[in-house]
Amino acid sequence: AMMMTELQEGNPLIELFPSVEAAQESARLADRLRKAVASMLQRIFLVSLSETYHSERERQSPRHVVLLPGLLQDEKKHQRPLLLSWDNCGKALQERLKMWRPGDHLLSRSVGLHTGLFTQEKASEVDSLPYLMSCFMRAERESGMMESSPGKSASSLATKTMTPSSMTSCK
Secondary structure (H helix, E strand, O other): OOOHHHHHOOOOOHHHOOOHHHHHHHHHHHHHHHHHHHHHHHHHHOEEOOOOOOOOOHHHOOOEEEEOHHHHHHHHHOOOOOOOOOOOHHHHHHHHHHOOOHHHHEEEOOOOOOOOOOOOOOOOOOOHHHHHHHHHHHHHHHHHHHHHOHHHOHHHHHHHHOOHHHOOOOO
């Protein structure tokens, strides 16, 4: 376990938590939230910042995604996590729409017979309007999935991470 002084170093917000454990749990939940948002954005836009494509939610993941080399390089250069986020999704969408041949950057998930929700998705769609319409439809589907499973949704995680006192009860 970390000492309180180690956690306090460079973190003026540490005093908001009743204990070191609560602060650590908050950090774990924030990490889970970042990963949940990244996964959701990947499923909606069919893009990735990872040169190897894998997913924790295989049955609900697209078979193919497009690697965004420009954004990947920018995130590495600024030493930011290689995850899609609300902060970089505009740049991600912009890079994806500017690609002449998105199929040249296609990453495939290696699985056997694919029975998930995304069997008909085309990550390598060249035309902007069909691609954006598909993104909109996937976003609608994601919204429906979040409403049907509130205990596992990113919005549920976000709500839990907003109040430090709830950190001890969240697992």
